[in-house]
Amino acid sequence: MSLSDDIGRYLDHLTVERGAAANTVSSYRRDLQRYADYLAGRRTDRLADVTGGDVREFLVDLRRGDAERGVVPLADSSIARTLVAVRGLHRFAVAEGWVDVDVAHEVSPPRTARRLPRSLPIDQVAAILEAVGTDGTPRSLRDRALLELLYSCGARISEAIGLDVDDLDTDSRAVRLRGKGGKERIVPIGGPAVEALEAYLVRGRPALAIAGRGGVGPGVFLNARGGRLSRQSAWQVLVSAAERAGIGETVSPHTLRHSFATHLLDGGADVRVVQELLGHASVTTTQVYTLVTVNTMREVYATAHPRAR
Known part of the structure; x- marks a missing residue:
């Protein structure tokens, strides 16, 4: 062969x-x-x-x-x-028996420097969230719900735009995310995110769906044509909100994810709980933030996250 x-x-x-x-x-x-x-x-x-x-x-x-x-x-x-x-x-x-020896087994990769992910202070995150979704239009309601969700549960941008309506349970304040490798996890979301999502689902998403041509899929976050919001468009929502909030540095959706993890750990959350919330396969990945004491996921989230109530 x-x-x-x-x-x-x-x-x-x-x-x-x-x-x-x-x-x-x-x-x-x-x-x-x-x-x-x-x-x-x-x-x-x-x-x-x-x-x-x-x-x-x-x-x-x-x-x-x-x-x-x-x-x-x-x-x-x-x-x-x-x-x-x-x-x-x-x-x-x-x-498979194609070769007798694994010649790559002992070849080591170069050591990569462990860099602490960049996060924003809580007041800057709050400023970004306050700067989006202020005029009550369907698009602004969507944008507010998107950013509140990203920060509230630390979702990756791909996980957020991949959400279906059935993945949301606002009654129990939880969301089902599909992470890397198709792995699913259920994470809690805070009160402000629930309020923003409910406002969007009631007054924003139906209007976007009607404006779209043809059938509307199950996606939560829709674009102006009724289709699923793209990664690029979701990214631009955050960039525009950061500019309106006067944030001088470059901000990406991953910045909100890092901020989510850092703020939880600063509030006393255990690193293994944060690992579960982020969907990391190994706690080693999460340890770039810090180490703290053990607690249960929902208890830690409710007491530590600044927008959980």
């Missing part, structure tokens, strides 16, 4: 047997195609011919880039992600 055949079978395995998300498979395909192109340049087209030295030199090549071909050097974090895909391919090849 050629290397391209091996990669195709591995990606099929991720999709069919492992149930990997489409975005994950797409990322692996891109990284492994880069790996295949590199090996082709070394006249290697079979996994059985690849050595540990080839894998290590591939990582060096990623870091170095190629100015003549317009290939920019990759950051250490991107190199580490690519190595995950390469390791997975070689590990799968051994398990």
Whole structure:
């Protein structure tokens, strides 16, 4: 089998047997195609011919880039992600009996610097939330509900725009989010977010749905045509609100997510509770914020989050 055949079978395995998300498979395909192109340049087209030295030199090549071909050097974090895909391919090849030795097993990724995610002070977050949705139009009601939700539960922007109406339970003040890898989690939301969502669902979303052409899907946040709000449009909602609030620095939806986590931890929330709320697979990812004492998720949220009441 050629290397391209091996990669195709591995990606099929991720999709069919492992149930990997489409975005994950797409990322692996891109990284492994880069790996295949590199090996082709070394006249290697079979996994059985690849050595540990080839894998290590591939990582060096990623870091170095190629100015003549317009290939920019990759950051250490991107190199580490690519190595995950390469390791997975070689590990799968051994398990399937295509090769006898996993030559990538002992190749280590570059160490990445652990940077503390940037967050906003509580007063700046409050200013952004007060600056959006002030005129009572369907669009402004939607924008207010969106930003209140993002900060209230720390949702990723993809999770927020992917919400369906059935994912909301305003009576119990909870929302079901679909995170990376299709994993679902139910998280609490605070009073201001519930009020904003109810106002939007009653007075905003129906108007956007009527304005749309054709059938309206189950999405919570709709655009002016009645379709699901895009990531870019949701991003612009926050950018515009931050500008109106006089926030000089660049603000992204992830800034609200980081602010959510930081403010919870500053309020005394346990890092493992925040891990569950954020949908992190490992507590190590959440520990970039800080460590605190243990409590239950709903109790911590109700007492620690500044907009939980």
